[in-house]
Ligand code: NA
């Protein structure tokens with residue numbers, strides 16, 4: 001499991017950085033062309049959509065690294081099994097929410113796959129919407145991995161005490 | 162239903178679910194409860210919330226700040242600030258405030274300042290006989306000017322929500338930001354006298370000019386950014402791109418402190434930090450959608466016209482409300498959720514959007530140093546290895562300073578608006 | 590999830606009680622300004638639908654509150670998050686229906702009379718069918734609204750097409766429109782609507798084009814580069830008032846009838862409001878000192894004609910184009 005997670009995360013980081021770079025380069029290109037008096041209409045859409053992809057990929061990576069901001073007052077006060085139990089519960093909440101996001105995300109992709117970009121009619125909106133189920137699926141993977149680890153710890157603690 | 166959603170929100174928050182997900186879950190629960198709105202609206206609104214050209218400024222400004230820190234530009238600014246104010250009583254603390262002002266002119270966020278400057282100055286303040294409370298307090302509090310002095314990510318977001326002019330908002334932040342910083346420096350001077358903090362030796366004129374020359378390229382950044390936006394040469398998003406390219410170029414070729422191989426790490430940090438706040442924004446857009454269906458904006462407007470009917474009360478309530486929200490929520494989701502709610506009322510009372518933006522952004526800046534969720538406070542406390550409760554106590558007097566300036570600006574807006582109107586009347 | 594009457598305000602205990610025959614309609618446009626003709630039109634829709642149904646139909650009007658972009662409103666219409674929305678031809682294209690582009694052709698109409706007779710006649714009906722069929726009944730046309738007739742405004746008046754040579758012009762950047770302006774010699778430029786005031790004031794762009802109620806409300810006529818208005822009248826704009834066909838089919842016959850009736854009333858109300866605002870804002874522009882001049886439109890019309898032919902063939906609407914021309 002850990003190996004699979006590492007592999008998926010690596011791909012996801014590569015994707016996130018790729019789209020961040022594309023977005024950055026396209027913005028610079030837009031500034032340059034505008035000041036040269038050339039009007040290129042696709043830059044804004046390409047930049048925005050790359051940006052959306054990079055944010056959604058980044059958000060999933062941050063789930064794996066548990067860096068989304070949260071309050072740990074109660075978690076810090078609890079000890080032992082109670083603490084592990086709460087961690088388990090929190091993992092499960094994230095998994096359930098992401099399963100919902102995944103299924104609605106797939107629904108959106110199906111409904112809007114064939115809609116087109118405004119500036120590039122050959123590009124489909126499906127290429128953008130699909131980032132949502134991909135994000136949700138990887139978040140499920142990462143949270144499940146956390147869950148498994150917490151279950152192991154929970155059982156391990158049970159044996160010890 | 163409303164009560165159920167608020168209770169769920171608080172419960173999930175307390176048990177440690179990440180706040181962005183708490184917002185998303187509550188949005189989904191709420192929309193599931195409204196029969197005539199399909200649940201797919203939540204993921205759709207999350208993406209549509211991100212689908213905005215102004216938001217592209219967020220990662221770009223974060224990139225610029227990361228480049229400043231990695232390229233050791235912050236270190237030079239600290240040296241320069243020390244050369245200017247180091248010899249005053251409490252020199253290190255003075256320099257801490259001053260360098261935050263300089264940093265604010267390049268960075269659109271405050272956290273990068275707390276992290277970058279804090280890492281240098283908190284340890285050295287401690288070494289020089291400052292108590293940890295003062296070191297942490299000054300560092301956290303002074304970095305809040307990062308979002309008041311332009312450029313400012315929260316201002317860009319506010320402009321995106323309301324269609325207010327980014328250029329006008331940026332210019333309007335200059336005087337309040339300087340007021341906050343100057344008031345903090347005066348306060349630092351008073352406690353330095355009382356606690357008898359050391360001052361630094363005055364540097365020689367030669368060293369001073371060398372440090373000045375060293376800092377000038379970095380200090381030009383705000384002029385490029387704000388100047389570019391105000392004269393219409395670039396948009397806010399473009400100015401953010403220019404700022405990051407400029408910092409990249411000066412740290413690679415002028416300061417020669419940044420190597421190409423460090424870039425992937427800097428890019429990853431940018432991706433990490435920006436997706437954290439932008440994912441919260443996406444989730445907040447989902448919840449904001451729920452609030453639009455309940456037409457909270459219309460309800461707020463009716464409430465205020467029926468029961469309040471005084472502009473100053475509205476302004477005070479707005480400040481109190483965002484002060485409260487800012488204690489547990491980031492500025493970006495807070496604005497996405499609640500600015501649309503207060504906009505109709507603000508318009509009715511004739512509060513100028515730029516003035517409202519300044520008030521909201523300054524209030525939410527205070528949220529950066531209030532627990533439980535004050536990013537700058539948490540960061541500074543971590544660097545100084547001081548418990549959050551004690552750090553908060555250290556920050557309280559500084560908070561009072563920001564609130565005093567905020568209330569002053571709220572009721573004498575012309576103080577802030579003078580510069581923008583002078584420089585570019587067409588922005589209004 | 591549809592057809593409910595739940596308002597979600599606190600206690601939602603009345604499940605199933607008579608909710609099958611009462612419906613709630615979310616009607617939305619993208620203009621946040623409540624003085625907009627769109628708002629008048631949708632309020633009329635609400636008034637008629639609610640009074641004719643004795644409250645059996647409830648209409649909730651959103652002025653920009655559930656989306657300020659037209660593409661978002663179209664998406665909402667498809668998923669059922671909105672029931673009645675307003676869309677311009679440019680945004681309909683992204684749903685894969687190319688034919689609607691016809692209504693965005695420059696100089697397609699030469700007067701409101703011409704426009705009215707087309708959208709109320711055979712071409713209007715056919716376009717409605719095309720939209721319904723190609724969207725698989727996702728979209729059903731309820732009526733045609735307008736966002737006014739668009740004119741040029743810039744830093745100098747134009748007296749002939751030559752005056753446009755090399756002038757940057759803020760306009761839509763989709764195919765036929767930007768092609769047309771390029772052929773006049775102007776340089777089509779993309780500037781966000783919200784940034785246009787500043788762009789005109791600071792000489793970032795030389796000129797723009799829009800209808801009086803829209804650009805005068807934004808004060809563009811008071812800028813250095815917006816004070817000379819030339820009545821080019823190049824676009825009698827069409828807006829589609831749409832509902833979700835699948836949901837519509839589930840309504841009772843009586844409800845459908847009432848909705849159609851309300852739509853008809855809204856069309857009248859929107860036109861009336863737009864026409865009177867057009868006069869009103871033109872006067873305001875004049876009072877504020879903007880200069881308005883007329884221009885011989887024939888050279889522009891001659892330039893547009895081959896472009897219309899070319900694009901009509903591309904979109905497969907040559908027949909419709911002929912019918913529009915015959916209706917003059
Ligand atoms: Na700043």
Ligand code: NA
Pocket residue numbers: 257258260261278299300301303304
């Ligand atoms: Na500081």
